[in-house]
Structures are given as structure tokens and as C-alpha cells.
Amino acid sequence: MIGARLEGMLDGGPVFEPGSVWLVGAGPGDPGYLTVNAIRALQQADTVLHDALIDDRILDLARPEAHRIFSGKRAGIHSIDQAALCARMVDLARSGQRVLRLKGGDPMVFGRGGEEMLRLAEAEIPFRIIPGVTAGLAAMAVASIPATLRDVNRAVVFATGHAAPDTDETDWAALAALGQPLVLYMALRRIDGIARELIAGGLPPATPLAVISSATRPDEEILISSLGAVAEDRQRYNIEPPAIVVVGDIVKTRERLLRVAPAFAGAIA
Ligand SMILES: C[S@@+](CC[C@H](N)C(=O)[O-])C[C@H]1O[C@@H](n2cnc3c(N)ncnc32)[C@H](O)[C@@H]1O
Incomplete structure (x- = not known):
């Protein structure tokens, strides 16, 4: 019963249009804090660019054919190249992909979601923000x-x-x-x-x-x-x-x- 209701919720909601980018919060770690809209995003995305420390059980909600790209900091490397990452998101979207940028916590709280949103707007790429539970x-x-x-x-x-x-x-x-x-x-x-x-x-x-x-x-x-x-x-x-x-x-x-x-x-x- 609950499964059917959940499926009903997952079937509704915003449609991830080809050529757009969604900036999505994955919550603090435990997959239990994922939102229904984050799951909807994972189930529609063609490419998932994800941070470090995102639980595999969350990543495994993406479609099997979706392309997963690690885009976080690795131990010992101070920071990823933010400009290159934004350029990649823009290129993927321009090639018609549904691009999901999956971040820990909330994308707009100390997560560079704001910079990424501004860059997408400059490039005239449609985007959506899906908030997450911040750490x-x-x-x-x-x-x-x-x-x-x-x-x-x-x-x-x-x-x-x-x-x-x-x-x-x-x-x-x-x-x-x-x-x-x-x-x-x-x-x-x-x-x-x-x-x-x-x-x-x-x-x-x-x-x-x-x-x-x-x-x-x-x-x-x-x-x-x-x-x-x-x-x-x-x-x-x-x-x-x-x-x-x-x-x-x-x-x-x-x-x-x-x-x-x-x-x-x-x-x-
Ligand atoms: C780059 S910030 C990203 C914050 C994220 N956007 C959010 O809303 O939670 C990374 C910092 O978030 C905090 N953080 C992230 N996950 C955490 C967790 N599960 N427990 C405690 N702190 C966490 C730590 O302070 C970590 O250094």
C-alpha cells in the first residue's frame, strides 16, 4: 500500500527536461534524509555529477544507464576546479543531457550551489534547485x-x-x-x-x-x-x-x- 502511494508521489512532480541542470541536495549522509524530489531527479537524470561522501545507496537510485561522474574533493587534493566543473555542466546540458549535480546537505549552504546557479543562468541553461537537509x-x-x-x-x-x-x-x-x-x-x-x-x-x-x-x-x-x-x-x-x-x-x-x-x-x- 505504502509502496503504491510512494510510487504515485515519485511519478508526479517536476519533469527533468533534456538540456537542463538540477542542483540537488543529498542530505547529511543517511539516505533516509533524501527528499522525494531528489529521488525523482535521480530517476530521470542522464548524467549525475556527484560530491564525495554520497552514500552508494543514494547513487544507486540513478537509472542504470545514467553516467556517474565523481566531482568532489579527494583526500589530499585541496579543491576541485570549479570553473572546469561549471563548464562541463554547461557542455553536457547543451548536448541535450539532463544533468544532475548532486551535493551533500543542501546545495545552497556552503556548497557552491549559488555560484553554479549563476554560471548556468549566464549560459542560459534552465536549472532547478532541489533543497536538502543541511548538515x-x-x-x-x-x-x-x-x-x-x-x-x-x-x-x-x-x-x-x-x-x-x-x-x-x-x-x-x-x-x-x-x-x-x-x-x-x-x-x-x-x-x-x-x-x-x-x-x-x-x-x-x-x-x-x-x-x-x-x-x-x-x-x-x-x-x-x-x-x-x-x-x-x-x-x-x-x-x-x-x-x-x-x-x-x-x-x-x-x-x-x-x-x-x-x-x-x-x-x-
Ligand atoms: C563544503 S561544506 C558542504 C555543506 C553542505 N552543502 C550542507 O548543506 O550540509 C562541507 C562541511 O559540511 C559539514 N558536514 C557535511 N556533512 C556532515 C555530516 N554528516 N556531519 C557533520 N558535518 C557535516 C562539515 O562541516 C563539512 O566540512
């Missing part, structure tokens, strides 16, 4: 840390710890002064310096901090620390990227949950 939200959810809580915060800041080489450094003191939770992408390798700058910007060293690594994947890990202790804790527990770092009192909600309902300890430890 920041997924990581907070698996750690039982809400993005917003009425008595704690009224805003939430998503920031990158790894600014593009030709852009200004992030003003960490300005972010500290906001007094709102910070959700940091690509920040783990530089977290010691970032924590120092946030403390210099006025946040107390005791400010709670969570590192959530490989959220929703089988090797998921959660480290609860503080701005003052994270440098030591991250070495001691050897936590590795990909990780989201959450900074702020919102992290205490996890402890609060344990106090309210200790039975949850097993579920969130």
Missing part, C-alpha cells in the same frame, strides 16, 4: 540540540570556518558579540584559533560547545566541550571531520534533556 540542522538534531529555543535564542548563525582564499577573514569578534548560537561548518581543523578569537571577542571560556562529526552516518560522534576546553578535548577524543561545531548556551539543552528525562541518556549519549 548543521541534521547535526544539531542528532545531538538533541535545538536550532532555536524560546527562552534561549531568537536567531541562529550559520558560518564557515574556512573562508574562500580571496575573501576577508571572518570577524569572529562580531559574531561573538551577537550572543546567538553559532553553527560552524568546515571549522574543526581551525577550531583552536576560532575558539581563541571568540573568547577574545567577549564569549566566556565556559561557553558550551558541541562537535558533531559524521552526523547521521554509522561513524557519528558527539563531543560536548566548551570554548576554553575544545583544543584539548578534540585532541584527547581524536574527533575528525566532517563535523559541525555548535557554540552557545543552546548546547546546554542536551544536559537539560537528560535532567528532565534521564531515560533518554542511552538514546543521546
Whole structure:
């Protein structure tokens, strides 16, 4: 019954026209976070250009005859050639292919989806954006840390710890002064310096901090620390990227949950 209903949903929705590009979010890792529209895209695409760390069970939803092209960063190689990748997408679309650019998380959150969309528009290639569950939200959810809580915060800041080489450094003191939770992408390798700058910007060293690594994947890990202790804790527990770092009192909600309902300890430890 549910199978027929799902099939009905998969049959409807937007049609992937030949000569167009869809920028699609694959979610944080676990295929369970894939959207129905992402599956529709996989089932219609002629070529799938995909990032690293996309689960094979997701890639296997593409049509068997679809051409799969790895377009992510490989270990040891700093970055892929973004201009060449965009040129390839444009060429494939101009040759009449349905081109699916499959990215981890959400394509428009620190994922270069914005640049790719602008390039496609310049080349007059029709495109569509299919959002995905971004790692920041997924990581907070698996750690039982809400993005917003009425008595704690009224805003939430998503920031990158790894600014593009030709852009200004992030003003960490300005972010500290906001007094709102910070959700940091690509920040783990530089977290010691970032924590120092946030403390210099006025946040107390005791400010709670969570590192959530490989959220929703089988090797998921959660480290609860503080701005003052994270440098030591991250070495001691050897936590590795990909990780989201959450900074702020919102992290205490996890402890609060344990106090309210200790039975949850097993579920969130
Ligand atoms: C280039 S950004 C891409 C973000 C992606 N577009 C999104 O919306 O999640 C890569 C960063 O996302 C974070 N990330 C991606 N997947 C993650 C996961 N499963 N668990 C924790 N962090 C993750 C890490 O901070 C990683 O360095």
C-alpha cells in the first residue's frame, strides 16, 4: 500500500527536461534524509555529477544507464576546479543531457550551489534547485540540540570556518558579540584559533560547545566541550571531520534533556 502511494508521489512532480541542470541536495549522509524530489531527479537524470561522501545507496537510485561522474574533493587534493566543473555542466546540458549535480546537505549552504546557479543562468541553461537537509540542522538534531529555543535564542548563525582564499577573514569578534548560537561548518581543523578569537571577542571560556562529526552516518560522534576546553578535548577524543561545531548556551539543552528525562541518556549519549 505504502509502496503504491510512494510510487504515485515519485511519478508526479517536476519533469527533468533534456538540456537542463538540477542542483540537488543529498542530505547529511543517511539516505533516509533524501527528499522525494531528489529521488525523482535521480530517476530521470542522464548524467549525475556527484560530491564525495554520497552514500552508494543514494547513487544507486540513478537509472542504470545514467553516467556517474565523481566531482568532489579527494583526500589530499585541496579543491576541485570549479570553473572546469561549471563548464562541463554547461557542455553536457547543451548536448541535450539532463544533468544532475548532486551535493551533500543542501546545495545552497556552503556548497557552491549559488555560484553554479549563476554560471548556468549566464549560459542560459534552465536549472532547478532541489533543497536538502543541511548538515548543521541534521547535526544539531542528532545531538538533541535545538536550532532555536524560546527562552534561549531568537536567531541562529550559520558560518564557515574556512573562508574562500580571496575573501576577508571572518570577524569572529562580531559574531561573538551577537550572543546567538553559532553553527560552524568546515571549522574543526581551525577550531583552536576560532575558539581563541571568540573568547577574545567577549564569549566566556565556559561557553558550551558541541562537535558533531559524521552526523547521521554509522561513524557519528558527539563531543560536548566548551570554548576554553575544545583544543584539548578534540585532541584527547581524536574527533575528525566532517563535523559541525555548535557554540552557545543552546548546547546546554542536551544536559537539560537528560535532567528532565534521564531515560533518554542511552538514546543521546
Ligand atoms: C563544503 S561544506 C558542504 C555543506 C553542505 N552543502 C550542507 O548543506 O550540509 C562541507 C562541511 O559540511 C559539514 N558536514 C557535511 N556533512 C556532515 C555530516 N554528516 N556531519 C557533520 N558535518 C557535516 C562539515 O562541516 C563539512 O566540512
